[in-house]
Each structure stands twice: as C-alpha cells, then as structure tokens.
Amino acid sequence: MDLLLDRAQSGIHRTAFILSQIAHSVQRVWRIQLTAFLVHGTLSSDDPLAAVNTSYALYDRAIPTCVSSQTRESITYIGRAVATVKTAQWEKQLPRSLATEHTRLLDSVLPQDTHAFDRVIATIRANVSEWLWKNVLTVKDVEVAIDSL
Numbered sequence: 001m002d003l004l005l006d007r008a009q010s011g012i013h014r015t016a017f018i019l020s021q022i023a024h025s026v027q028r029v030w031r032i033q034l035t036a037f038l039v040h041g042t043l044s045s046d047d048p049l050a051a052v053n054t055s056y057a058l059y060d061r062a063i064p065t066c067v068s069s070q071t072r073e074s075i076t077y078i079g080r081a082v083a084t085v086k087t088a089q090w091e092k093q094l095p096r097s098l099a100t101e102h103t104r105l106l107d108s109v110l111p112q113d114t115h116a117f118d119r120v121i122a123t124i125r126a127n128v129s130e131w132l133w134k135n136v137l138t139v140k141d142v143e144v145a146i147d148s149l
Contacts, residue, residue: 001026001064005112027110030064035106038075038124039099041083049079056080064111071118074125081128085136092135098127 004023010016036042037049049062056079063072085094102124109116 001030001111002066005064005066023112024110027064027112031106031110034075035103037079038082038106039102041079041086050076056083066112066114066117068114068118071121074121078121078125078128081132085132090136094128094131098131102127 001023004019004026008016008019008023010019033044033049036044043050048059050056050058056076058072058076063075067075082094085092105120105123109120111117
C-alpha cells in the first residue's frame with residue numbers, strides 16, 4: 001500500500017491516476033480486514049493484521065505508514081477489547097447498533113486521509129471504552145477493586 005501511494009505521486013498524470021486507483025482498491029480491501037478486527041474481533045487467517053495471541057500485537061508490515069502510531073495503538077486496544085469480550089462470552093456483548101455505527105464510520109474513510117482516519121479510530125475507541133465502562137467494569141466492580149487496594 002505504501003509503495004502504491006508513493007508511486008501515485010508521479011508527475012505523469014495517467015500513471016498517477018492508475019496507481020491512485022489501485023491504491024484506493026488495496027486500501028478498501030485492507031479496510032475490510034480492519035473492520036473485521038475492530039468490529040468483530042476476528043482476524044483473517046491468510047494475512048492477519050495482528051498476532052493471534054493474548055496481546056493482539058499489530059504486525060508492522062500489515063499497517064500502512066500513513067497510519068499514526070497513536071492510531072496503531074488505538075487499533076490494537078479496540079481489537080483486543082472486542083476480541084476479549086467476544087471470546088469471554090459474557091452475558092453482555094457489544095450491541096449490534098454500535099457495530100453497525102463503527103462499520104459505517106470505517107466505510108467513510110481511507111487510511112491515506114490521515115486526519116479523518118485518526119478521527120474515526122478515536123471515535124470508535126471512545127465508544128468501545130465507554131461501553132466497557134458501562135457494561136463490563138461496573139461501579140460495583142470498581143468499588144470492590146478500590147476496597148481491595
């Protein structure tokens with residue numbers, strides 16, 4: 001993806017247009033994998049974005065360089081949180097409406113639009129964090145943890 005985006009900056013209009021179109025197509029495919037990771041907590045078996053272990057650490061080669069380090073951390077956080085909730089099979093799961101909203105947000109932006117992409121990932125992270133605080137880490141759990149300290 002990085003190579004295509006770099007080569008799309010060609011001074012030859014026809015070459016730049018073709019490479020830009022290919023870069024957009026590759027970004028849309030990558031975004032599908034990202035959506036599966038962020039919305040469903042699942043990874044592709046062919047070319048995963050992250051290591052399938054307890055940390056869900058992102059592979060550097062799977063993330064384009066136009067994605068900031070802060071956004072990479074947010075992607076890891078969101079994917080890990082969603083996967084943990086899903087695999088734990090708690091009685092509370094992320095609501096379908098939230099997943100639909102996150103999918104819509106991700107479909108509205110490509111990674112090469114750095115600021116808009118960062119904003120979308122930050123919004124998704126805030127939504128997931130808020131849901132976790134309201135449903136997983138309840139006030140009672142926090143009080144118990146504080147009392148035990």
